[in-house]
Amino acid sequence: MNTDSHPFDAITPENLVERGSWKWTRFPGTLPGFVAEMDFPLAKPITEALSTSFDLQRFGYLPQPVAEELKEATADYVSRTHSWAIEPEQVYLSGDVLQAYEVVLRQLITPGSPIIVPTPAYMPFLTLTTALGHPVIEVPMLDGPDGRPEMDLPTIADHLAGEAELVVLCNPHNPLGLVYHHDELEALATVVDDAGGMVFSDEIHAPLVFGNHRHIPYATVSDQAAQHSITAISASKAWNLPGLKCSQLVVTSDRHKELLAPLSFIVSHGASTPGVVASIAAYRDGGPWLEDVKSYLSGNFDVLDDFATNHLPGSGYRRPEGTYITWFDARSIDIGTADSPADYLREHAGVSLTDGALCGEAGKGHLRLIAATPRPILMELLERIAPHWVRHN
Ligand SMILES: Cc1ncc(COP(=O)(O)O)c(C=O)c1O
Structure with missing residues (x-):
């Protein structure tokens, strides 16, 4: 078990x-x-990099050469890390991944067309999609071999044969922690291509993959996948910069490039100058820090493996292949009159977790726990929830 002490251990709740x-x-x-x-x-x-920006008070609108520098740093990063050959011109900057998603819905698909979201899903893919006037078709993940969840491709194909045009792919997956294999992505690409559909590939967690797992950008699995998808990435999850507002949309289809051209200024207007500066530093020089963080997170997953086995019966916990997000079946908690296990545990255990129902119908009775916290805090949190987890059989 990799649980050696680390300076992060000394960070307290205070x-x-x-x-x-x-x-x-x-x-x-x-x-x-x-x-x-x-x-x-x-x-x-x-x-x-941020402190130099601060000293120079570099908080004006984003200068073009700095935007270009991030596009180059992004292309270089994805080439080095994921063997994904793209040109800097294919990179569009935006404020965040959800802003990029909104642009895709507004500009690239039929207004009001239903969107296919495999569930459980990152919560805004349900709420934002609906708010933008697109009904959500939830397609629950299926239990594959060894209980590893997998997409329900026949059902996705059926909906693409109807009115749905777009599938939201989240890889690595929030909240299930899956890193999709090449054959899984290829199979999705075939289904989407056969139906003339499109994929929004959210790869925000791509740098956070563990062990033998390798992130494969969806757009690299075939020419067809590149032509029918658009990919959102960001340094914000792996280098912890979400408040700095900067993400990158990688456009691999000429048709999408044409359709986005009128919006390119307005999209890049959302990226903040400090966010761009920080993202350049992350992509160029953030590798060693990230390796250390991943090793620390692996230690946290070791703790979770052990704890879930011994103290969280029936939780169906699976060690994340990617992301720092963990998922638990909490239906064995007796929640009394509470609305959800999350509400119950907030009141009775002093921990605040995500109610799985916010991730879709398939998430009801589940909990989402972000494990990227100092290990003593993670252990205290687990100790607090364990007494409420009862074995019913
Ligand atoms: C899978 C996924 N996509 C998108 C986001 C939101 O990203 P942004 O803050 O860039 O909109 C998150 C944040 O947790 C996420 O986990």
């Missing part, structure tokens, strides 16, 4: 409350695990 994130201030007095961000300090190359 330090994090003082830092003042939404995660640590939303439910005072609880240990939070409901926001997908990390409780660790930033990588040094990023703080240095």
Whole structure:
């Protein structure tokens, strides 16, 4: 088990409350695990770049050469890390992945067309999609061999044969922690291509893959996949920069490029100048920090493996292949009159986790826990929930 001590272990809840994130201030007095961000300090190359920006008061509108620098750094990063050959001109900057998603819905598909979302899903793919006037078709994941979830491709194909045009792919997957294999992505690409559909590939967690798992960008599985998909990436999850507002949309289809051309200014207007500066530093020089964080997260997963086996019966916990997001079946908790296990545990155990029902019908009775926290805090959180987990058989 990789649980050697690390400077992150010394970070306390008091330090994090003082830092003042939404995660640590939303439910005072609880240990939070409901926001997908990390409780660790930033990588040094990023703080240095931001501190230079601060000294020079570089907070004006984004200069074109700095935008170009990020496009080049992104192309270089995906080539080095995922063997994905793209040109800097294929990279569009935007404020965040959800802003990029909104642009895709507004500009690239038929207004009001239903969107296929495999569930459980990252919550805004249900709420934002609906708010933008597109009905959501939830397609629950199926249990594959060894219980590893997999997409229900026949059902996705049926909906694509109807009015649906777009499938939301989340890889690595939030909240299930899956890193899709080449053959899984290829099979999806065949189904989508046969129906003339499209994929929004959210690869925001791509740098966070563990062990032997390798991130495969969807657009690389075939020419057809590149032509029928658009990909959103960002340094914000892996380097912990979500408040700095910067993501990248990788456009691999000429048709999408044409359709997006009128919007390219407005899209890149959303990326903040400090966010772009920080993302350049992350992609260019953030590798060693990320390796250290991944090793620490692996230690947290070791703790979770052990704890779930011994103290969370029936939780169906699976070690994440990617992301720092974990998922638990909590139906064995007796929640009394509470609306959900998350509500129950917030009140009775002093922990705030995500209610799985927010991730879709398939998530009811489940909990989402973000494991990117100092290990002593993770252990305290687990100790608090364990007594409420009862074995019913
Ligand atoms: C899978 C996934 N997509 C998108 C987002 C949101 O990203 P952004 O803040 O860039 O909109 C998150 C945040 O947790 C996420 O986990």
